[in-house]
Amino acid sequence: MAATRQAIMGQGLPPEAPWVVFDYPLFLVDSDLSPIKTNYSDIVHALTKWQPQNNTKGVFNKAPVTVTGKDHEEALARANYLFLKKNWGDGLALFPPTQSRVDWILTGTDHGRNEKVGGASGKVAPKEGILTYEVLATCMAMAGGRPEYMPVAEAVCKTIIEKQNTLMTSSGGAYQGICVNGPVAKQIRLNSRFSLFGPNPNHPAGGAIGRCISLVLMNVGGHVAGQGTIAEYGEMRFTGLCFAENEESLPKEWTTFAEDKFQRPRGTSSATFFITFLGGLHPFVHRGSGDEPNFGTEMQESFFRAAAVMKNIWPANHSPAPGSPGIMFYNSMICGNMAKIGWTKDKIRARLAEMLFATAEEIKGRTDVQRAAAAAKVDLSKLPARIPMMTDPRNINFICAGGDHPSLAMWLAGVSFLGNVEIQLPRSWETLLAKAEEDLGALPVI
Amino acid sequence: MKPEPEISRRGFLKEGTSAIGGVALTGMASSAAGAGSVTLTLLDPTGAQEITHLFAARLPDLNGKAIAELAVDPAKWQPHRTMPYIEDLLKKQFPSIRFIPMQEFPMGLQISEDRVIKMVAARNPDAVIIGNAG
Numbered sequence: 001m002a003a004t005r006q007a008i009m010g011q012g013l014p015p016e017a018p019w020v021v022f023d024y025p026l027f028l029v030d031s032d033l034s035p036i037k038t039n040y041s042d043i044v045h046a047l048t049k050w051q052p053q054n055n056t057k058g059v060f061n062k063a064p065v066t067v068t069g070k071d072h073e074e075a076l077a078r079a080n081y082l083f084l085k086k087n088w089g090d091g092l093a094l095f096p097p098t099q100s101r102v103d104w105i106l107t108g109t110d111h112g113r114n115e116k117v118g119g120a121s122g123k124v125a126p127k128e129g130i131l132t133y134e135v136l137a138t139c140m141a142m143a144g145g146r147p148e149y150m151p152v153a154e155a156v157c158k159t160i161i162e163k164q165n166t167l168m169t170s171s172g173g174a175y176q177g178i179c180v181n182g183p184v185a186k187q188i189r190l191n192s193r194f195s196l197f198g199p200n201p202n203h204p205a206g207g208a209i210g211r212c213i214s215l216v217l218m219n220v221g222g223h224v225a226g227q228g229t230i231a232e233y234g235e236m237r238f239t240g241l242c243f244a245e246n247e248e249s250l251p252k253e254w255t256t257f258a259e260d261k262f263q264r265p266r267g268t269s270s271a272t273f274f275i276t277f278l279g280g281l282h283p284f285v286h287r288g289s290g291d292e293p294n295f296g297t298e299m300q301e302s303f304f305r306a307a308a309v310m311k312n313i314w315p316a317n318h319s320p321a322p323g324s325p326g327i328m329f330y331n332s333m334i335c336g337n338m339a340k341i342g343w344t345k346d347k348i349r350a351r352l353a354e355m356l357f358a359t360a361e362e363i364k365g366r367t368d369v370q371r372a373a374a375a376a377k378v379d380l381s382k383l384p385a386r387i388p389m390m391t392d393p394r395n396i397n398f399i400c401a402g403g404d405h406p407s408l409a410m411w412l413a414g415v416s417f418l419g420n421v422e423i424q425l426p427r428s429w430e431t432l433l434a435k436a437e438e439d440l441g442a443l444p445v446i
Numbered sequence: 447m448k449p450e451p452e453i454s455r456r457g458f459l460k461e462g463t464s465a466i467g468g469v470a471l472t473g474m475a476s477s478a479a480g481a482g483s484v485t486l487t488l489l490d491p492t493g494a495q496e497i498t499h500l501f502a503a504r505l506p507d508l509n510g511k512a513i514a515e516l517a518v519d520p521a522k523w524q525p526h527r528t529m530p531y532i533e534d535l536l537k538k539q540f541p542s543i544r545f546i547p548m549q550e551f552p553m554g555l556q557i558s559e560d561r562v563i564k565m566v567a568a569r570n571p572d573a574v575i576i577g578n579a580g
Contacts, residue, residue, distance in 0.1 A: 007558060009495065010558065011499065011558065012496060012497060012498030012499045013497065013499050013500070013501065014497055014500070014501070017501075018501070018504075026524070026528070026578075027523045027524050027528075027578055028524070029524070031524060031527075033527060033528065033531045036528060036531050036532060036535070037531075037535060040535050043532060043535075043536075043575075044508070044536075044539070047504065047505055047508060047513075047573055047575075048504050048505055048506060048507070048508065049504055050504060051504070052500070052501045054497065054500075055500055056497065056500075057497050057498060057499070057500060058496070058497060059494050059495070059496045060494060060495045060496070060497065061494045062490035062492055062493070062494060063490065064487050064488060064489050064490060065487075065488050065490065066485055066486065066487050066488070067485070067486050067488065068483050068484065068485045068486075069483065069484050070482060070483055070484070071482070071483075071484055072484045074484070075484040075485070075486045076486075079486055079488060082488070088491055088492065096486050096488050097488050097489045097491060098486055098487060098488060098489070099487060099489065102489050122493075123496075124493070126558075127495075128495070128496070129492050129493030129494065129495055130493045130494045130495070130496060131493050132493065132494075134489065135489075135490075135491060135492075135493045138489045138490070138491040139491050141489075142491060166555055166558075170555075215491060219491040219492045219493070220491070220492060220493040
């Protein structure tokens with residue numbers, strides 16, 4: 001019911017509705033429908049007599065709140081308790097978004113605090129709260145972020161607002177990701193190497209930006225567990241994925257992800273926002289046992305292992321399918337090794353795609369496939385020996401990132417690319433970077 | 447409201463006579479807090495909410511009325527069974543009630559899209575039943 005409330009708010013209605021609530025078993029296959037009869041009068045009441053509590057249109061702003069403690073330590077603790085009580089937090093400790101801290105974060109943009117991000121409605125689905133630069137800076141402050149992170153967060157939020165995607169409200173394992181290309185990534189210490197998706201004190205930007213975006217989705221968009229989202233496991237939703245492509249170590253003849261996918265000229269800073277919805281990250285062993293006769297053989301054997309995890313999310317296909325988009329992460333060492341023996345991105349795509357197929361034997365006994373085939377009038381007895389699962393190799397997207405070690409590579413399955421936005425820097429950019437160096441030390445070497 | 451002076455990330459976490467301690471004690475004088483206390487004013491991270499529509503008036507009598515049905519899912523949550531069941535119950539009490547079945551509109555998460563809302567409005571129903579999800 002809470003999720004429905006968020007959806008109703010997203011339609012510009014007050015946070016209430018004439019709903020009739022039933023217990024979960026009613027909605028299962030072959031269920032007993034008699035609870036509808038038992039509660040029939042509630043249905044009639046909702047249609048004929050229900051009255052809303054709210055009868056006023058308009059924009060309802062939120063006032064600041066205060067917390068008090070005997071000292072700053074207690075005030076900090078109480079601020080965090082308040083965040084939890086108000087469903088503003090993610091469960092981990094947050095920085096208090098005081099006016100001064102939010103003002104500091106706002107130095108990372110030339111936009112006015114009350115401007116709506118993206119210039120249009122500024123509304124974040126499904127709840128459709130209005131995201132102003134001040135609200136974005138508030139979330140960034142809470143996430144422990146810095147002003148120089150704002151341009152990336154702003155670019156991501158422009159996509160979020162424009163696309164109004166509600167995939168993360170569902171029960172599935174969807175979570176968000178951000179890939180940054182261009183010089184900004186290194187300037188703000190965004191990670192492109194070891195512990196790419198994990199903690200890395202030398203590259204703190206990804207955690208804070210990713211967490212800021214999570215807070216925007218939760219606080220402004222209403223993606224609160226059990227209320228605005230019914231994600232069963234909610235994996236990776238503290239920060240999502242937020243990383244950079246390791247452009248400087250990309251093989252010379254290879255293009256960047258942003259060039260490939262969005263035709264962004266190299267050297268342009270941009271942020272790609274995506275959602276993965278089919279179980280996310282699938283690592284596989286890239287390096288073999290070491291007894292391969294040559295490097296080319298090791299590569300070919302790695303492709304078999306890659307195909308195994310890529311097939312792992314095989315849906316109920318009975319006919320050739322274009323395939324579900326995903327991202328293949330190879331670190332720069334692996335990319336370089338492949339490039340040395342003539343593997344291009346297109347050649348790798350084509351090889352992996354031809355290895356993704358299902359056989360008639362695999363389908364045999366799968367009643368879900370049989371039903372789907374029957375509905376589509378497909379004769380399963382006449383299927384070819386191999387049913388291609390990825391007829392469009394362009395669905396395999398490459399990003400060069402991860403620690404330079406030959407052991408593993410990574411397939412991110414079921415990716416919906418929502419947009420790529422060029423990152424706009426504020427006039428004070430150089431000053432912000434100088435301040436970051438003063439606060440955090442020199443840029444890390446790796 | 448008096449703005450709080452800037453506090454560095456590290457300064458905030460310091461113990462004792464840190465920047466935040468000094469700042470907060472200054473702020474305390476203008477607040478209702480007790481001696482030696484610290485007050486933090488926190489901005490709301492949820493954003494303003496705009497209410498653009500109000501709920502339609504209820505229908506005093508369902509006889510002669512057209513009820514549209516919208517399904518969040520075609521089968522998984524069983525609307526293909528629950529909607530007809532509700533129809534039958536309502537028809538018994540209101541014999542001249544009419545229904546515009548869920549199959550005549552797109553089904554799924556897209557029912558919240560403007561184009562679907564326009565499709566429903568074009569059929570001029572008196573009410574809409576939406577289900578099944580929550």
